[in-house]
Amino acid sequence: MKKTIIYAFTIGFLTLIGCRDESLNPIPDWEPGVHGFGVFADITEGAVGSSNKANIADYGKNFPLSAQNADAAKVNFKLRWVSLDNKLTVSKIEVYVDMIESYTDPDGNPKTASLGSGGVLAKTITPAAGNRQWNAFSLSPTEVYNLFKDATVKYDKVNAVPVFNNPATPRPAGAWFNKTDKFVLTWRLTTTDGLVFKTWEPSSICADPTAVSEASANCSLTWSAR
Structure with a gap:
């Protein structure tokens, strides 16, 4: 009798497994993705005054x-896209x-104002290199100034005032930027099949504490004026 019950239970269990409808599985299949890694091209890993991920x-x-001499003070960058499973190819970097x-x-x-509302398109790069390979470019102060020369801020919460022509806090003659100005570089990756990747998990990929590697990624680069 006991053997009959066990046999019947086994057959029933196998029947349930065999009839499982995978379309009802709440756990989706993982899809391929790409992430981007950017560095200041003139900074080497472990540079003085920098952290493990100096760049x-x-x-x-x-x-x-x-x-x-603003054009001579350009900042050089390098960007590379990474596809860990080699299933996607990036055709455009913005x-x-x-x-x-x-x-x-x-x-x-104390307040801060984002003059670009999170970012203004500065360059579009057609990657000349493949997966995990660097693509070099630069940004000059002139280019960045031209992106924001018409920006305004409501410093008094009511009236929009031109940032570079603010009578309340005039910038020194011949100067574009103040020492409190900061600049943030971000990027978007477009693949050959039209997928766009522009955000990454902040608690893992963007805050990876490990040293720079081909698998590492970050979400932005920040520099200032001095």
Whole structure:
């Protein structure tokens, strides 16, 4: 009798497994993806005054305050896309820049304004290199200034005032940027089949504490004016 029960249970269990409808499985299949890794091209890993991921979060380069010889003060970058499973190919890299200005509001509180509302398209790169290979480019102070020269901020919460022609806090003659200005570089990756990747998991990929490697990735690069 016991053997009959066990046999019947086994047959029933196998029948249930064999009839399982995988379309009802709540766990989706993992899809392929790509992520981007950017560095300041002139900064080497382990540089003085930098963290383990020196090229990623630290201020590796600066723009000059003066507009004179601005083009000679360009910042060099390198970007590469990574497909861990080699299933996707990136056909376009869009580079975005945001300028962050710090100021004090009428109530005396420190504030920051994103002049590009998170980023303005600065360059479009057709990758000349394949998976895990570097693509080099640069940004000059002139290019960045031209992106934001018409930007305005409501410093008093009401009236929009041109950032580079603010009578309340005039910039020195011949100067474009202040020492409190920051610039943030981000990127979007478009694959040959039309997929777009522009955000990555901040707690893992973007905050990877390991040293720079072909599998590492970050979400932005930040520099300032000095």
